[in-house]
Amino acid sequence: MADWDGHGLPPVAAERARRAAAGGAWTSLLSAPAAAGLQVAGFEPVGEVMGSMVQQIGWTGYQGCGIYGGVYGGAYGGWATPTITSSAPTRFAGFRPYVDALYRGYGTAMSRMAQEAATIGADGVVGVGLVMSQLDGGAREFTALGTGVRARGSVRPSRIFSTHLPGQDVAKLVAAGWMPTDLVYGISVAIRHDDWQTRQQAAWGAGNTEVTGYTELISHTRADARHRLAGHVRESGADGAIVSSMDLHAWEIEPGENHRDHVAEAAVFGTALVRFHTDTAAPTRTLTYLPLR
Template sequence: MADWDGRGLPPVAAERARRAAAGGAWTSLLSAPAAAGLKVAGFEPVGEVMGSIVQQIGWSGYGGCGIYGGLGGLGGWASPTITSSDSMRFGGFGPYVDALYRGYGTALGRMVQEAATIGADGVVGVGLTMSPLPGGPREFTALGTAVRAGGDIRPHRVFSTHLPGQDVAKLVTAGWMPTDLVYGISVAIRHDDWRTRQQAAWGSGNTEVAGYTELITYARADARGRLGGHVHESGADGAIVSSMDLRVWEIEPGENHIDHVAEATVFGTALVRFHADSAPPTRTLTFLPLR
């Protein structure tokens, strides 16, 4: 087998897609309610699809932002918070966030390409994960069930959504169509200045640590802003958020010089409106106790 040049699908994935496109038995990650809901909405499952990439993140960016934070970096009263979206080249974790975007984006792109190869119109119930591997690399994986529209009206391109089949059915019946899995990622860094150290010290009592509040608020706000930008780029009207996660750790770029880092991620599904029928998509079933 010839060496793969990194373009298109990996050879094993391409062969899997070729077999699926040829017909025969298909596999699915759908639950029974999800499969039934998709049937009501006019979609049929055509196979399980996946995209992945293993990526080494060799350089995360310069972490010692306190040095470049004015008086705060020199042990003063307050320091600035720098996010990965800031233009400052000597601080923040911009290269690290760019690597995360590339990892998730490549995995999603390969999953969608595999779905298109087997003649699918969309992928539902997508799970998007990042897992560390021995030695430092990380595997980014996108996994879902490819579906095909049964009628003559079909999407112009393959859509992807984290939503399960029954939720997709409700949205489609109500006039909404999922378009893309969207996400926003941001990493913010802040030097532990004098005020932060005083507020976080043992014995300070019940008090807000304003520096930490600012750090996580900036990170979350920047991630939400990036999510909004992704929704806008997809041409969608809005998005349903599936998860909002936050991770905080500390680094020591120099002796007695502590910075705190916050990583915020927001994932969701972008939606477009294709009709404005006000009728409810489904009716709740009533269960009566047999007494």
């Protein structure tokens, strides 16, 4: 077998998709309510699909004192210093290479999942789960896993759609005139130097007081992640999005002795939607129930 050059599907994944496309028994991650909901919406499952990528993240970017953010529109040290996000238009944007690596990892996994779905004749993927797992060292695996579905009618999507929503929720959206298009996300990492004011507010004995520097760090990071999510929605040509998760965690680094900065990472994931009809009354199509008598 020839060495894989990293383009397209990995050989093992391509062979799995080829066997699925050839027919026979299919697998599904759908629950019974999800499968029934998809039937109501005019879709049928065609197989489980997955995309995966392992990426070594050996360079996360400039992590050194957040005080240098003062070069970007803030005070240089002293009473208060600015929060610098990975989207900031400055070379001191901190963890931008790390955030770019996360985007590349998730994007590649979803692209390969969509390729598998297209290979087996699916029109979309529902119930998609996105997972990032830590492997040895700095290696991380990005995985996208869902169930490929095909439209039974003559009207077919122009490209593969993907959504984190389960089948019954997709059915409700379609009945209401909405169609999921893409999984969308926004990720941001920000750094802030623990300046004099922050150290005083966070010191032992300060009492029950707000640490305004930490509030600013968390607020800026979440806001930047949401801004990037909105940009992803616009790029997809969608009208809006349903958010599925909004995660945040923070940690501290010590660039030098008695010198501490705090870092926050925020990630927002969701499904972009487009409107395809605006009727006030939704279709009344339902499943048929038979009495067990």
